[in-house]
Amino acid sequence: MSVGLAGLLIVGSCDADNATERGSGATVRLAHGPxxxxxxVPVGYAHDRxxxxxxxxxxxxxxxxAGQGRIAMDAVETALLARDPGPHLRDSMRIGRDRPAGSDVVNVVxxxxxxxxxTSSSARVMVWTMAVSRSAITEGAPVSVVTAWATHTVELVWERGDxxxxxxxxxxxxxxxEVVAPGADSPLSQPLQSGYYTVYVN
Structure with missing residues (x-):
């Protein structure tokens, strides 16, 4: 299933000392980017693993x-997506485009x-995440909190210098x-990447 349809969302964090600001055009100082x-939208990544x-x-x-209407999908497309995205990304783009911001929040770590x-021109990255969603089924109803685990496989290309x-x-x-003895299709069966940084986008 596509990440857009499933609502599988990722939230990262970046120490405030590592960035000069969070607004448009902000400079970020991290070893591998952004x-x-x-x-x-965070951009500018090192040409390495x-x-x-x-x-x-x-x-x-x-x-x-973008799927929650908090940043523009057009900005995400310009900054982070390949010129000819695959079918699953196209689904996510369609669902997230011009979406109004709602009161529900989904955070994924x-x-x-x-x-x-x-390779120097492409990469495949697996990300295992925990999602925490907070929402009310109807207006005025008690808020419910749900947690879920998911695995994302992201195909990347080196294009336009990023x-x-x-x-x-x-x-x-x-x-x-289920991951005490992870299967071959689990990100935990592969060597884990110790050097990566995520920027919380809000």
Whole structure:
């Protein structure tokens, strides 16, 4: 299922000391990127495995915010997506375009990141996430909180001097109790990426 349809969203964090500001055009100082924030979207990643991992996590988080109507999908498309995105990304773009901001909030934290394929022109990154959603079913109803685990596979290409997402696929699971002995399709079966940075986009 597509990340847009599933609502599988990523939220990262960046220490305030590592960035000069959070507004449009802000300069960010992180070893593997991003180097700046344009229209709320972090851009500028190192041409290495760590840069690809960082770009994948931040792309998912930016798609999350666009899907909640908090940043413009056009800005995400310009900054982080390849010229010819795949079908799953196109679904996410369609769902998130011109979406009004709502009161519901979904935050997703990257628990583990692994780069499963890498060349100078492309990369595949798997991201295992925990999502926490807070919403009310109807107006005035009690707020409910739900947690869920998911795995995202992000295909990236080196294009226009930066890592751009070519496609992204999300699936539910595995939950922590299922990863004591992770299967071959789990990001936890791969070497984990220690060097990646995420920027909270709000």
């Amino acid at each position: 180097t700046s924030v344009r229209e709320g 760590e840069g690809a991992a960082t770009a994948a996590v931040n792309t998912m988080q930016a798609l999350t915010q 990257p628990a583990a990141v692994s780069v499963t394929a890498f 890592w751009k997402a070519k496609d992204a696929i999300g699936r539910v699971g595995p939950s922590p109790d």
